[in-house]
Amino acid sequence: MRQRTPAYIFIPLTLLAVILAFTMVTPVDVVPEPGFQGMIHNLLEHLKHVFVQGIFWAVLAVAIVMLLIINALNKVVEAERFKRLSQEEQNKYLEDSKIGYFKKLFGSAAKKQSDQEEEAIILDHGFDGIKELDNALPQWWLSLFYFGVVFMIVYVMAYSFTDFAHADTEYQEEMTYKDKVDSIWAVANDIDITGAVNKSNDPAIVEQGAKIFAQNCVQCHMEGGKGGIGPNLTDDYWVNHVEDSLFKNIYHIVYDGSPHNPQMRAFGQRKELSGLAIEKVASYVYFINQKEPTKTVAEGAAAPQGDLMEAWKQK
Ligand code: HEC
Numbered sequence: 479m480r481q482r483t484p485a486y487i488f489i490p491l492t493l494l495a496v497i498l499a500f501t502m503v504t505p506v507d508v509v510p511e512p513g514f515q516g517m518i519h520n521l522l523e524h525l526k527h528v529f530v531q532g533i534f535w536a537v538l539a540v541a542i543v544m545l546l547i548i549n550a551l552n553k554v555v556e557a558e559r560f561k562r563l564s565q566e567e568q569n570k571y572l573e574d575s576k577i578g579y580f581k582k583l584f585g586s587a588a589k590k591q592s593d594q595e596e597e598a599i600i601l602d603h604g605f606d607g608i609k610e611l612d613n614a615l616p617q618w619w620l621s622l623f624y625f626g627v628v629f630m631i632v633y634v635m636a637y638s639f640t641d642f643a644h645a646d647t648e649y650q651e652e653m654t655y656k657d658k659v660d661s662i663w664a665v666a667n668d669i670d671i672t673g674a675v676n677k678s679n680d681p682a683i684v685e686q687g688a689k690i691f692a693q694n695c696v697q698c699h700m701e702g703g704k705g706g707i708g709p710n711l712t713d714d715y716w717v718n719h720v721e722d723s724l725f726k727n728i729y730h731i732v733y734d735g736s737p738h739n740p741q742m743r744a745f746g747q748r749k750e751l752s753g754l755a756i757e758k759v760a761s762y763v764y765f766i767n768q769k770e771p772t773k774t775v776a777e778g779a780a781a782p783q784g785d786l787m788e789a790w791k792q793k
Contacts, residue, residue, distance in 0.1 A: 479559055479560070479563060479567065479571055481571075481574060481575055481579075481582065482552055482556055483579070484579050485545075485549045487579060488545070489542075489545045489546075489549070492541060492545055493538065493541060493542070493545075495625075495628070496537060496538060496541050497525075497528065498629075498632075499632045499636075500528045500531070500534050500537075501524050501525065501528055502632060502633060502636040502640075502642045503636045503640040503641070503642050504524070504527050504528050504531065504641075504642075505527075505641035505642070506523060506524050506527050508520070508523050509651075509655060583617070583618065586616065586617060586618075587616060587618065596611060599611050599612040599613065600612070666754070667752040667753060667754040667755070668752055668753045668754070669753040669754055669757060670733075670753055671721075671726060671729050671730060671733060673753070674725075674726070674729045674753065674756070674757045674760065675757065676723075676725035676760075676761060676764055677757065677758070677761040678725075678761045678762075678764040678765040678768065678769065680761070683757075683758050683761050683762075684761055684762050684765045686758045687758040687759045687760070687761050687762025687763070687765070688762050690751065690755055690758055690759040690762070691703070691759050691762050691763070694745065694750070694751065694759070695708070695759065698741065698742075699711055700780075702766060702770070702773065703763060703766050703767075703773075704773040704777070704778065704779035704780065705773075705779055705780025705783075706780060707741065708741070708742060709780060709783040709784065710773060710779050710780040710781070710782065710783070711763050711766060711767055712766050712767055712770065712771075712772050712773045712779065713767075713772050713773070713779075713782050714772070714782075714786055714787060714790065714791045714792065715782035715783055715784045715785060715786055715787070716784045716785060716787050716790070717736070717738070717783055717784035717785075718730075718731050718736055718737070718738075718784070719784075719785065719787055719790075724764060724767070724768070724787075724790040725760060725761070725764050727790075728760040728763045728764060729756055729757065729760040732745050732746065732751070732756050732759060732760060732763075733745065733746030733747065733753070733756055734746065734747060735747070767790075767792070768792055772792065
């Protein structure tokens with residue numbers, strides 16, 4: 479006679495399944511947060527929505543009562559069966575029941591049948607001397623399988639007939655949310671040349687500009703803007719002078735690119751950099767041009783290119 483699954487295992491498991499089923503059919507109206515912490519946060523939010531429902535507690539109460547009844551019935555059945563066992567079987571059963579549930583579960587996973595038992599379950603077909611045993615499936619495997627079947631049914635039902643999930647509306651909601659974030663971002667970041675302010679006096683902005691320079695510009699203008707493929711940005715000579723002020727001139731060239739040389743591409747027009755990012759990198763270029771010493775050919779910098787701009791000379 480097999481040992482019964484103890485109440486402290488199947489009652490909590492069933493209650494967990496009830497909670498799980500409820501989380502599936504309960505709609506939530508919070509925007510999900512990303513990442514691992516977000517995952518936990520989302521789960522807690524979801525559970526909160528479940529726990530405030532009266533119907534949830536009602537179902538849970540009914541489930542508990544039914545589980546207790548099932549447990550009592552199991553006990554009666556077990557006692558009845560026990561009476562019908564022979565003395566020897568009864569002793570074996572009592573011996574068995576002393577081993578803890580989990581110990582038995584782990585033991586059963588590693589259990590192997592004796593040679594005679596194996597003989598009895600061998601199937602009478604084979605190929606190349608390979609034969610097959612008609613083994614019973616392990617308990618843990620079967621439990622997982624049945625759990626999977628039940629889960630699948632609840633899931634499909636919830637998916638088809640409740641507010642659990644609507645892929646299309648969820649997609650729409652997500653998109654509306656993203657659009658909102660994008661437009662807020664655009665308002666905050668997309669200044670144009672009229673709104674751009676020279677912030678070369680602000681060390682924090684200059685530092686951020688230096689980072690943008692290192693990511694986008696340094697491969698052509700080299701470290702500190704000493705020049706390579708692109709001209710030396712620390713000297714007083716400029717190929718392009720399309721604006722009255724030096725800062726606006728730099729902003730203009732980075733936003734719209736050089737009209738003469740496509741290598742200096744239009745970072746702003748091509749949306750590679752936002753207006754605000756260009757303001758920062760232009761402040762950085764202004765800083766190295768006006769507030770740092772000019773890098774000379776003797777130091778390995780590029781030779782001057784373009785026209786000497788008296789008005790923009792380092793003071
Ligand atoms: C693929 C190479 C390349 C990259 C990347 C590049 N530039 Fe240029 N840049 C050039 C070239 C070449 C010129 C010269 C254009 C011309 O002759 O009109 C130039 C010109 C300039 C000028 C005007 C210089 C002058 O004398 O007129 C500025 C300012 C400038 N770049 C800043 C930047 C900034 C800031 C970045 C990064 C956001 C950047 N560049 C990225 C190649 C590049």
